Amino acid sequence: xxxxxxxxxxxxxxxxxxxxxxxxxxxxxxxxxxxxxxxxxxxxxxxxxxxxxxxxxxxxxxxxxxxxxxxxxxxxxxxxxxxxxxxxxxxxxxxxxxxxxxxxxxxxxxxxxxxxxxxxxxxxxxxxxxxxxxxxxxxxxxxxxxxxxxxxxxxxxxxxxxxxxxxxxxxxxxxxxxxxxxxxxxxxxxxxxxxxxxxxxxxxxxxxxxxxxxxxxxxxxxxxxxxxxxxxxxxxxxxxxxxxxxxxxxxxxxxxxxxxxxxxxxxxxxxxxxxxxxxxxxxxxxxxxxxxxxxxxxxxxxxxxxxxxxxxxxxxxxxxxxxxxxxxxxxxxxxxxxxxxxxxxxxxxxxxxxxxxxxxxxxxxxxxxxxxxxxxxxxxxxxxxxxxxxxxxxxxxxxxxxxxxxxxxxxxxxxxxxxxxxxxxxxxxxxxxxxxxxxxxxxxxxxxxx
Numbered sequence: 001x002x003x004x005x006x007x008x009x010x011x012x013x014x015x016x017x018x019x020x021x022x023x024x025x026x027x028x029x030x031x032x033x034x035x036x037x038x039x040x041x042x043x044x045x046x047x048x049x050x051x052x053x054x055x056x057x058x059x060x061x062x063x064x065x066x067x068x069x070x071x072x073x074x075x076x077x078x079x080x081x082x083x084x085x086x087x088x089x090x091x092x093x094x095x096x097x098x099x100x101x102x103x104x105x106x107x108x109x110x111x112x113x114x115x116x117x118x119x120x121x122x123x124x125x126x127x128x129x130x131x132x133x134x135x136x137x138x139x140x141x142x143x144x145x146x147x148x149x150x151x152x153x154x155x156x157x158x159x160x161x162x163x164x165x166x167x168x169x170x171x172x173x174x175x176x177x178x179x180x181x182x183x184x185x186x187x188x189x190x191x192x193x194x195x196x197x198x199x200x201x202x203x204x205x206x207x208x209x210x211x212x213x214x215x216x217x218x219x220x221x222x223x224x225x226x227x228x229x230x231x232x233x234x235x236x237x238x239x240x241x242x243x244x245x246x247x248x249x250x251x252x253x254x255x256x257x258x259x260x261x262x263x264x265x266x267x268x269x270x271x272x273x274x275x276x277x278x279x280x281x282x283x284x285x286x287x288x289x290x291x292x293x294x295x296x297x298x299x300x301x302x303x304x305x306x307x308x309x310x311x312x313x314x315x316x317x318x319x320x321x322x323x324x325x326x327x328x329x330x331x332x333x334x335x336x337x338x339x340x341x342x343x344x345x346x347x348x349x350x351x352x353x354x355x356x357x358x359x360x361x362x363x364x365x366x367x368x369x370x371x372x373x374x375x376x377x378x379x380x381x382x383x384x385x386x387x388x389x390x391x392x393x394x395x396x397x398x399x400x401x402x403x404x405x406x407x408x409x410x411x412x413x414x415x416x417x418x419x420x421x422x423x424x425x426x427x428x429x430x431x432x433x434x435x436x437x438x439x440x441x442x443x444x445x446x447x448x449x450x
Contacts, residue, residue, distance in 0.1 A: 174314030222271025
């Protein structure tokens with residue numbers, strides 16, 4: 001027997017409870033008469049749809065309890081479709097409920113056919129959104145913390161899976177904010193050293209006179225202020241993984257010492273003479289052009305070859321088809337959960353701004369903009385202003401190749417339609433005035449993921 005869809009009815013009028021339970025026989029209806037009982041049943045059963053009367057005790061003539069119940073339900077499960085019951089004199093409260101995240105409302109006295117239609121539509125939308133989330137999650141890379149569906153980035157993931165079990169040194173090349181630290185941690189987590197320490201250091205963030213001590217440690221009395229023996233980062237990572245971020249900023253004097261360590265796998269602390277063997281896997285990363293640094297005499301070629309046994313190039317976000325939309329949806333979901341918000345997506349002006357912008361700060365910029373927007377937004381949809389797009393986004397190079405320009409235009413329009421229809425292919429096709437098979441073909445050709 002097919003299981004009936006679950007609906008929670010929150011209504012304090014016992015007569016209306018009985019009437020609605022009988023009328024909604026197509027559903028598995030649970031009933032609650034106040035906010036506490038409603039939240040208890042909601043936590044137990046997590047129904048996709050809630051029918052909520054705003055006038056609940058101890059405020060049956062007002063809306064405070066009902067609105068608080070709505071807020072509590074959406075805090076537990078933001079994807080829930082809450083349908084509000086409203087009389088003509090309560091229309092302002094219903095509008096307030098919609099602003100706070102309710103899906104829809106129906107007018108009293110109850111028209112059962114209308115209520116059934118609203119519930120059916122709510123269940124349909126809930127199912128579509130769930131299917132979209134499943135598709136999105138299945139398109140994400142298997143590496144922890146990495147969100148992508150771009151073929152180039154998925155190739156990076158496969159490379160990581162191949163090199164992680166080995167002990168080779170890996171160099172990660174890519175612009176700032178592309179996720180080099182996430183890739184480094186993924187290599188560690190997929191390696192035989194996963195149970196050991198992952199230690200990272202940013203070579204550009206530490207003054208040159210302190211960097212040697214940070215890397216190799218120092219003995220007591222090695223310099224003014226060295227009041228105790230200190231173990232360096234390399235030694236701390238023994239039997240684990242050591243991540244040298246921004247390796248292009250490592251001073252030449254320390255490059256020589258690092259090279260000696262890579263050759264001999266022993267270190268000497270500053271001010272010490274004892275040779276300490278260290279077993280560590282080295283991963284390095286930079287956003288600089290190392291061959292240019294070598295040519296300018298600012299980076300040792302022999303060190304480069306030691307660090308660059310395997311090189312992984314991480315593409316910038318502007319070259320990762322569809323990833324901006326995927327990342328924005330991912331971060332909205334994450335920050336909704338972390339911050340107790342209920343943001344549903346992007347307003348039209350935000351969609352336009354997001355797709356026209358070239359994201360020079362890459363994934364880190366997306367995360368920062370979305371986090372700020374989720375905190376500051378006053379509506380359920382993030383606007384261009386919420387995302388701090390107050391001026392023309394620009395950032396693109398003038399294009400005279402008609403084929404490239406046409407593809408860029410088609411990609412932009414299709415992505416806008418998919419965003420507007422929350423990934424629903426049929427609705428997006430209707431919005432675009434084309435058939436669904438045609439849209440699938442265009443998405444395949446343009447490397448667009450729903």
